[in-house]
Amino acid sequence: MKKCPECGNPSYDGAPVCGNCGYQFPKPKVAARKQRSIFDGEPVVEKQPKKQKEPKKEKQKANKPSNEPSVLEIIKEKKLIIGIILLITLIVICGIVLTGSNKNSTPIQTSDLAEYTTGDFSFKYPKDWEKVNLTDTDHETAIFFKNGNNTIIEHYNITSSATSLKDINQQRISLALSSGDAVELVETVTLDGRNGSNIILENADGNYTRYVSMFTDGKLYVFKVTGDSLNAITSDNINTAINSADIK
Template structure:
């Protein structure tokens, strides 16, 4: 810091004028560089042709460089070959995550992915939840234009098998309107269909249990709330 000789106001060392009274500080004298300063520690360039050129260095080490490039290409090939598959299941914070090209959701770690059959939806996946609840998920290309039509089909199928509709209501799934239908059969079991129609694709969770509570448990709701479409 320096002080203004006129008013005594402190200013930083490089200030050209006093910020209080406008006094112009004299410019500091710059010491000219001496000849020793200019040429001190300058590298000497060998112009005799004895210095090894960059091109020559590359030629001498072309085997090593080629090996590095080959290893790099192999690694890239492995990454491409072992990239993400259509369906994946990974651990996330004590839960498992299911994902395919169109949907993802998490489910409790105590659920087991089991073998199941659905002749109409061969790409379906099955899970066994608590209390023997079976959860089936599938997505298919649908010719239906609305969930209303799909619900009518479910009602007709239930009536044809002497079942009855216990619940039919709209709910939300990933911020989208979804159909929630629960059907009871003659054996005392309940099947819940949570269906979303989006861009010509029908996404369905089919949940089967021995009571309504089994198909609407907090465990089931947590899975549905984790769904992400697209």
């Protein structure tokens, strides 16, 4: 039996309400039965055999020498080989250029030379040079030749008030630079046992002019060569004529 908490009237245990005042008794809590399934058991985990540890490889000592070349050594070796190849190639090219420039040149025989003489000065020149009628306003007595390459060879000798060939060359170079020419070469040469000079200018128009000069006893002897290239103004036949210069 149970009593109503409101009026105290007794009621049987399963009564849902009080028969006296109508109080609704709270429903009793039903405990759920725990059912155990045959699958509720904890899974059995089979223990796997432990893997045997492989023995650690011994580290190569840092100071242990290796027979294999390093990357740096290989690069250095290749650079050295490339440098040698380039050097050999450059030598071969220079040889080709030098031999090629003289390939078609043949020694000039004495019988193929004519002689020009004026006053105390003379020189020999190839017979196939053509005398041309040109003028030099600064040197009225100048003579002109043209060779097979259309290079003009001019010669003149004049009396000069200069004190040395050095002064004459300095004036010539200053005048050339003021005209927009470039100085390619200035050197001392020996002609007829005397000191001379060889000056090569690249003109503003792209041509080249060469001055070979001797100065002695107040007289200036000059070969002026004009051509379209360095090879044209320094050819063997021109050098033969210049080297044959003779002052009596």
